[in-house]
Amino acid sequence: MRSGGGMARTGGSATRGPALLLVVVLAATLSACTSDVSELEPDGWVRSPDDGALLTLVAPVGPLDQVVGGRVISESPNEVRVAIAIRAGQADDRGTEWAEVTVELEEPVGDRRITTRDGDLLPVVTQILTTSTLAPSSSDLAAGDS
Numbered sequence: 764m765r766s767g768g769g770m771a772r773t774g775g776s777a778t779r780g781p782a783l784l785l786v787v788v789l790a791a792t793l794s795a796c797t798s799d800v801s802e803l804e805p806d807g808w809v810r811s812p813d814d815g816a817l818l819t820l821v822a823p824v825g826p827l828d829q830v831v832g833g834r835v836i837s838e839s840p841n842e843v844r845v846a847i848a849i850r851a852g853q854a855d856d857r858g859t860e861w862a863e864v865t866v867e868l869e870e871p872v873g874d875r876r877i878t879t880r881d882g883d884l885l886p887v888v889t890q891i892l893t894t895s896t897l898a899p900s901s902s903d904l905a906a907g908d909s
Contacts, residue, residue, distance in 0.1 A: 802846040807888035827852025833864035
């Protein structure tokens with residue numbers, strides 16, 4: 764016989780514990796997935812064959828890095844600022860690879876300057892030669908002669 768006249772406990776609070784733990788674990792996992800994404804400055808860009816609104820950014824990444832995507836930071840009549848989002852992988856000794864990411868602009872590139880987040884001019888790249896060098900365009904080479 765029970766003393767004290769208390770009520771029998773139902774399973775309500777016992778089932779909330781595992782559900783609350785699941786919510787906490789999911790929130791921590793989602794936070795970890797987004798917190799390790801960082802922005803990388805491209806090393807150059809590839810002009811679209813039709814000079815349209817598509818722009819391909821190129822940048823060196825590690826072989827275990829994951830490219831999340833490209834980002835147009837801002838566009839004006841004179842300049843387009845861009846970046847590449849990556850999730851860094853573990854470092855290893857396999858060297859560097861070139862990542863190519865295409866972004867879509869509101870307007871065609873035209874004569875606008877393509878720059879980093881800080882406004883540093885990015886060179887036009889005609890092709891990727893090796894895993895360590897980019898081939899500058901002929902206009903970039905001519906600009907270097909002056």
